[in-house]
Amino acid sequence: MPHWLVEPGLWSNAAVHTGVTVGVVVAVVSAWVGLFTVLRSQSFAGHALADVATAGGAGAGLFGWSPLAGFVSGAVLGAGAMEAIGVERVRQRDVATGVVLGAATGLSALFLYLVSLNSTNSGTTQLVLFGSLFLVSSTTLWIVLGVSVVLSLVLAVIGRPLLFASVSPDAARARGVAVSRVAVLFTLVMAVTVGLSAIVLGSVLSTALLIGPPASALRLGRGLAQTAFASVALGAAAAALGVVVSYDSFYWWPSHRALPVSFCVVALIILELALVNLWRWHGARREAA
Amino acid sequence: MFSSFMTNAWLVGTVVALLAGATGFFVVMRGSSFAAHAVPNGAFAGAAGATLVGVTPLVGLISFSVLAALGIGASRRHRSDVATALALVSMLALGAAFLSLSAAYEPQVDALLFGEILGVSSSQLGPVVVIAALCLAALAAMYRPLVFQAAAPDLAAARGLNPTVLEMGFMLTLALGAALTVPVVGALLAFSLTVGPPAAARLLTRRPGVALAGSMGLSVLTLWAAIASAYQSDLPVGFFVGTYSALVYVAARATMRRHARRA
Numbered sequence: 353m354p355h356w357l358v359e360p361g362l363w364s365n366a367a368v369h370t371g372v373t374v375g376v377v378v379a380v381v382s383a384w385v386g387l388f389t390v391l392r393s394q395s396f397a398g399h400a401l402a403d404v405a406t407a408g409g410a411g412a413g414l415f416g417w418s419p420l421a422g423f424v425s426g427a428v429l430g431a432g433a434m435e436a437i438g439v440e441r442v443r444q445r446d447v448a449t450g451v452v453l454g455a456a457t458g459l460s461a462l463f464l465y466l467v468s469l470n471s472t473n474s475g476t477t478q479l480v481l482f483g484s485l486f487l488v489s490s491t492t493l494w495i496v497l498g499v500s501v502v503l504s505l506v507l508a509v510i511g512r513p514l515l516f517a518s519v520s521p522d523a524a525r526a527r528g529v530a531v532s533r534v535a536v537l538f539t540l541v542m543a544v545t546v547g548l549s550a551i552v553l554g555s556v557l558s559t560a561l562l563i564g565p566p567a568s569a570l571r572l573g574r575g576l577a578q579t580a581f582a583s584v585a586l587g588a589a590a591a592a593l594g595v596v597v598s599y600d601s602f603y604w605w606p607s608h609r610a611l612p613v614s615f616c617v618v619a620l621i622i623l624e625l626a627l628v629n630l631w632r633w634h635g636a637r638r639e640a641a
Numbered sequence: 642m643f644s645s646f647m648t649n650a651w652l653v654g655t656v657v658a659l660l661a662g663a664t665g666f667f668v669v670m671r672g673s674s675f676a677a678h679a680v681p682n683g684a685f686a687g688a689a690g691a692t693l694v695g696v697t698p699l700v701g702l703i704s705f706s707v708l709a710a711l712g713i714g715a716s717r718r719h720r721s722d723v724a725t726a727l728a729l730v731s732m733l734a735l736g737a738a739f740l741s742l743s744a745a746y747e748p749q750v751d752a753l754l755f756g757e758i759l760g761v762s763s764s765q766l767g768p769v770v771v772i773a774a775l776c777l778a779a780l781a782a783m784y785r786p787l788v789f790q791a792a793a794p795d796l797a798a799a800r801g802l803n804p805t806v807l808e809m810g811f812m813l814t815l816a817l818g819a820a821l822t823v824p825v826v827g828a829l830l831a832f833s834l835t836v837g838p839p840a841a842a843r844l845l846t847r848r849p850g851v852a853l854a855g856s857m858g859l860s861v862l863t864l865w866a867a868i869a870s871a872y873q874s875d876l877p878v879g880f881f882v883g884t885y886s887a888l889v890y891v892a893a894r895a896t897m898r899r900h901a902r903r904a
Binding site: 390393394395396398399400437446447449450451452453454455456457458459461462465556557559560562563564567610611612614615617618619621622625 | 669672673674675677678722723725726727729730731733734735737738741742832833835836837840876877879880881882883884886887890891894
């Protein structure tokens, strides 16, 4: 690796190793799940579930449970509450998501306050919100890897019917697809994905990786497989490069204040989207000429 | 509970709740909860940026929330939820970068996110009242066209109402309101008041005028109850705002269901 690209010590650092691996794994699953989130216009739910998962994580911290269990069960409970309030019409879905999100942020405020009373270590809020890839343990890595494989397989099985149900629910119903059951199953898959990514990356990056790469890919690909591949590749690239840039940025200023990973990854995702748009615009102009 | 140091909290809280109830009525009607959640986060990034550069927080709050609102409003037509999500994460990521560069200490961040209503000073009171009055006036001016557009979009367009201009006007009001509420009740909780009570009010009545008044009334009651509970229990206000807002909505749903069964 040339020295100007990667500052010394990047690969010899075990925490960075684990961080990059987890980041890429989560980015891949998020980009795959997020493709359907974008197609089904469920971005708000996808984002809200990350915040709900955060409340679960903060609650788990309070009772001394495993944060991973807290994040995931929080997300699943939130998804259940959204479904219970009603999601038939788009506008109802908007309100249902909003009410659940509001209640969850209230709970987060309570849990974080109680945590701050009981412990002396500060930074809980920022850690929960923005996460830290560099604090992932190697046990967490294996759990994340296992859950990711299961999620990807479930989505691979329901992918086709889900796509059908998303594009034309009536036609899918007529062909015998259990539309509402597939939809609930997808919301669950999304909830677990988001819960997983919220714990390792924070709720900000969780949404960025869920929505950004699929939004770019949908402007590029034709067909499910091609779009999914583009989405996964863009997500993984942004996650890996983001960690490297964040690590490098430590050396950019004399003050040695590194840019947060979340900022670097989000910036790269927006850059990807801008490049894709530019490329499409260029292509359209050439076709017109 | 009504001692002198609490006076500011009650006053500011009431003003913020009235504004949130009024804005929320339109937010729920237009189905733009996601934008209402994203814009205050823009304000959060702005406050963090202002700390870094060393200007008054209000400048950062207003400029960034307006930026977020315009970005979301401009792409309203196609896949608005994706644009909103991307605007939201960009703002939060920028906020994170500003914070880590300026090395602000954590209580400041917590205050921006969850608010510090009990710590409102008398000097903050004036600007809050002025900006709230401006926003309410703007909403009053847009009331008829916005309701018309929500009820019959095609007819409204045929009558010459420009949807983009309306959208921008509404988003700007939302942004100004967010810049005002973020330092008081926090980015995450300004949102709860904007969705729960207004959604409840809309369930309870079909007449838009009554729903608007009901939304503002429920929002004020929710916040009053939250402040009183926080004072009594010594727990954060945000917790009570969040749960009470959701409870108001659930109670409205339960009432509706009872009525429907009886009818």
